[in-house]
Amino acid sequence: MKTFYIEGKNVVSIPSFYIEINRLLMQNETWQLGESLDALNDVLYSGFSAIANHKKILFIWNNSQISRVNLGLQTTRTYLETKLNNTMYNKKLIQKQLDELVQGTGSTYF
Structure with missing residues (x-):
């Protein structure tokens, strides 16, 4: 089993989360992971990067x-509100996530 240690002191924002993930997983790659949970999911299930062959x-x-x-409530709220202002996202889905977050039933970025 391959073990990775995320240092929480380094994760103070969404961008710094990806800096930490890139430090752990992408050090031998020619590209870096962008700020996307979908992209992170792809890396985790892809079989490349530092998790290759594990x-x-x-x-x-x-x-x-x-x-x-x-990466809690306020950061997540700002993140979702920013996505709502971008036409490329499914606004109905993002609004649902934001509503659930505000009601206390949704997930934070953490």
């Missing part, structure tokens, strides 16, 4: 409480 991987998130706050 059937099982484990992420240990040190100081995760710092990241939980920094």
Whole structure:
């Protein structure tokens, strides 16, 4: 099993989350992962990057409480509101996610 250690002190925003993920997973690649949970999902299930040839991987998130706050409600709300202003996204879906977040039933970026 391949183990990766995310350092929560380094994750203070959405961009810094991807800097940390790129540090862990993309160091031997010629490209970097962009700020997209869909792209992260693709990397995790693709079989390339630092997880290549590993059937099982484990992420240990040190100081995760710092990241939980920094990627929490306000950051997620701002992220979703920004996406609503971009015509390329499914606005109905984004609005649903935002409504659920505000009601306390939705997921944060963390």
